[in-house]
Amino acid sequence: MRRLHPRPGSLPDAFAPRAGEGVLRRIRRALGTPVLGSPRPGEERGMALLLALVMIVMITAFVAEFNYSARTKIIGAYHARDDVRSYYLAKSGTRLYGLLLIIGAQLDGNQMAAQFLAMLPFQLDGAAMVCRSLPFLDTAMLKYLVGAGGSLDDEEQAGLSDLFSGDGPGDGDGEGSRGFIDETEGDDGGPPRRGLLDFEGDFKVECSDESARINLNGFGNKSWLSRTVDQHPIGQLLFGLMAPPEYDPIFEERLKIDRWELIGNFKDWVDPDSERSGFWGGDEDGQYSDYEPRYRAKNKAFDTVGEARLVAGVTDEVWETFGDSLTIHGGNDGKINVNSATPHMLRAVIRAVIDPAFIQPQQLDQLVQGVNMSMKNPLLGGPIKKANQFAPRVQQVFGQLNGGATLTFVPGGDRLLEGMVAVDSKRFRVSSTGYVNDSVRTIETIVRVNKSRVRYLQWKEY
Numbered sequence: 133m134r135r136l137h138p139r140p141g142s143l144p145d146a147f148a149p150r151a152g153e154g155v156l157r158r159i160r161r162a163l164g165t166p167v168l169g170s171p172r173p174g175e176e177r178g179m180a181l182l183l184a185l186v187m188i189v190m191i192t193a194f195v196a197e198f199n200y201s202a203r204t205k206i207i208g209a210y211h212a213r214d215d216v217r218s219y220y221l222a223k224s225g226t227r228l229y230g231l232l233l234i235i236g237a238q239l240d241g242n243q244m245a246a247q248f249l250a251m252l253p254f255q256l257d258g259a260a261m262v263c264r265s266l267p268f269l270d271t272a273m274l275k276y277l278v279g280a281g282g283s284l285d286d287e288e289q290a291g292l293s294d295l296f297s298g299d300g301p302g303d304g305d306g307e308g309s310r311g312f313i314d315e316t317e318g319d320d321g322g323p324p325r326r327g328l329l330d331f332e333g334d335f336k337v338e339c340s341d342e343s344a345r346i347n348l349n350g351f352g353n354k355s356w357l358s359r360t361v362d363q364h365p366i367g368q369l370l371f372g373l374m375a376p377p378e379y380d381p382i383f384e385e386r387l388k389i390d391r392w393e394l395i396g397n398f399k400d401w402v403d404p405d406s407e408r409s410g411f412w413g414g415d416e417d418g419q420y421s422d423y424e425p426r427y428r429a430k431n432k433a434f435d436t437v438g439e440a441r442l443v444a445g446v447t448d449e450v451w452e453t454f455g456d457s458l459t460i461h462g463g464n465d466g467k468i469n470v471n472s473a474t475p476h477m478l479r480a481v482i483r484a485v486i487d488p489a490f491i492q493p494q495q496l497d498q499l500v501q502g503v504n505m506s507m508k509n510p511l512l513g514g515p516i517k518k519a520n521q522f523a524p525r526v527q528q529v530f531g532q533l534n535g536g537a538t539l540t541f542v543p544g545g546d547r548l549l550e551g552m553v554a555v556d557s558k559r560f561r562v563s564s565t566g567y568v569n570d571s572v573r574t575i576e577t578i579v580r581v582n583k584s585r586v587r588y589l590q591w592k593e594y
Contacts (some may be wrong), residue, residue, distance in 0.1 A: 221566030333568035341472035350466030372484030
């Protein structure tokens with residue numbers, strides 16, 4: 133019988149037996165059909181590639197997250213650094229202008245300085261002259277003055293650099309002096325010298341006379357407590373401020389109250405009694421019974437000028453219209469420094485003591501402009517040097533504008549006007565802003581100045 137199986141060694145390579153391989157597996161391998169079961173060691177290369185790709189993706193994500201986090205922290209550190217720099221620039225501007233105000237106060241009464249300024253449109257009235265003549269100061273102006281005036285000696289540069297840095301005189305190694313170092317060596321080959329304006333960023337300082345605003349706390353002056361609201365100097369100034377006819381829609385259409393009623397509410401907030409001022413009478417706290425939560429009149433001085441917004445009748449519109457003309461730091465005598473007053477405030481002072489029946493609104497506007505120009509121009513009279521000179525100046529300007537006519541005051545208005553007017557100031561609002569890249573910081577202060585120091589009555593940072 134013929135043998136069915138080929139002789140050993142005569143099978144094709146595909147059917148060649150392998151160690152440990154069965155007949156069925158050998159046939160499937162020869163036919164090219166998939167072989168079920170565990171892969172051989174040589175068939176695991178695809179899994180290694182997949183694992184490598186997964187690891188690369190995970191490492192890439194980790195590195196990207198780490199880079200983003202690190203970059204965010206670096207940018208945040210830069211902003212924090214710039215924020216600190218802008219804050220200290222603003223603080224330096226505040227101190228610098230305080231020094232200028234002290235210098236102005238020290239010049240008051242100096243005969244040599246008075247003779248020097250006699251031919252200039254300045255009145256030597258202390259610190260108010262500085263604030264009025266130099267309403268703003270910034271680094272661009274300082275750099276121009278330093279460049280135009282030539283180089284400063286070592287002592288002057290050291291003193292001004294200490295001033296900018298916020299350190300005390302002669303303390304040049306303090307923390308505040310960082311950022312003011314020049315890379316050039318000193319003349320003696322010593323350590324690097326500090327540049328006067330060699331710092332990153334800028335600052336701008338603005339000054340306004342706080343005594344050129346109406347002091348609401350003047351309602352608490354004990355010498356005026358017996359006066360009615362329409363006879364009170366602060367009440368008359370507020371009426372002069374609110375009297376122009378362009379404000380009629382505020383009181384007649386929206387508030388629906390009389391001007392004197394609103395002024396009486398200011399007085400009731402400060403005076404010690406609990407009765408409403410003016411012609412209305414009743415309990416002053418009753419006006420606040422409809423508020424939620426309910427509160428009462430304070431019966432004490434204002435702590436901040438923003439507290440005036442709690443007074444009955446002071447809406448957002450009223451505050452936006454008159455709020456900038458109010459203060460609590462002008463001095464309890466309530467006098468307005470007319471040399472520093474704006475035309476808007478001059479109008480309030482004059483309107484408080486004249487009879488409106490004898491002057492038209494247009495005439496009043498012309499009178500205010502004429503008085504303001506006469507105080508700014510020495511050829512037209514110059515600044516007022518004494519309070520009793522203001523009423524004659526108003527009469528003089530009115531006569532010049534109206535062919536020698538005489539202005540009619542309310543009874544005793546000239547004496548009342550003299551009691552409302554001041555010619556110097558000791559309190560000022562100084563606002564200093566520091567700029568470094570995108571960082572901006574502002575410091576707003578109310579200062580009281582004498583010949584030796586600056587006292588900060590209020591300090592706000594934002």
